[in-house]
Amino acid sequence: MQDLRVTRTANFTGATVTGLNNGLGLMGKGRVFYVDNTSGSDGYGVQSQNPNYPMLTISGAMDLCTASVGDVVCVMQNSPSTATTGEVWPIAMDVAGVLLMGLYSRGGRISDSGFGSTPTNTNCIDIAANFLAIENLYLQVTTGTTGDVIGGLTASRYGLAVRNCWIGLQNTTRYGIYAQTWDMPYLLVEDNDFSAPNVAGMTHAIYLSGNATFGEIRRNTFYSCSSYALNMGGAQAVTVTDNDFRLYSDTKGFAIYAPATTNHCYFARNYAQHGLADTSANPYLDLATDGKNAWVMNYKGDDVTYPATS
Secondary structure, three states, X not given: OOOOOOOOOOOOOOOOOOOOHHHOOOOOOOOEEEEEOOOOOHHHHHHHHOOXXXXXXHHHHHOOOOOOOOOEXXXXXXXXXXXXXXXXXXXXXXXXXXEEEEOOEOOOOOEOEEEOOOOOOOOOEEEOOOOOEEEOOEEEEOOOOOOOOEEOOOOOOOOOEEEOOEEEEOOOOOEEEEOOOOEOOOOEEEOOEEEOOOOOXXXXXXXXXXXXXXXXXXXXXXXXXXXXXXXXXXXXXXXEEOOEEEOOOOOOOOOEEEOOOOEOOEEEOOEEEOOOOOOOOOOEEEOOOOOOOEEEOEEEOOEEEOOEOO
């Protein structure tokens, strides 16, 4: 077969990019903009639809996107430990319907595409539009006291999906995904690793301080949060299933905490453990009125348990 590949020496200025979203196999009428912090330039603009001419920053690629047509920002390579020079922090996902994704993966939930070491007291990503997706990325905040990995809501945001990401905080006691006081209807969080690399990091992996009506949180691994890993806050009608919790300490409610404002949620087949010995404290805590939430087959070590209620 003839080799049809091209090199960077080709000049694509003014050319029309054709194919199914630049070869990623994604259906839709949107465009794909590539990002590479090792060789990119924000001066490429719309030429970054060709992976030979990637943007330098994710924020620059977001500025090229059109709302609600299925545009993609594809991160070809970013250092997981060094913030890109010229990046705007927090990265504002402020164009509806955009997918931010990493191109490379080592398998499982660990990606070679990512970014971290955000400036002190700065979020990694601000959610500022509806129907966004974040997939296959290494996301981290490393310093400060106010920066969260994914947050920044200033209004209710619909349809956020976070999949197959590593989400971590180091040297900062904040949150992985923070809904603040706003609603996040139809939130989907699946197949992620939430991790605190040291004992100082990550108070809550997910904190639904507002709500996430009809959301789903499933098949995630939560590791070593210094307080409630999943703080349900004011969540209504959220389904939480098949998650694994490796607890920071043997403390009541450290896997799932449902305060009195958590209503009509469903919790099933979640597993929690701390250390080698069987967990003595109940890792699930439900302070809502009896019957407001449903709990089915949740595990404390090897034993099925109902949540503590006080």
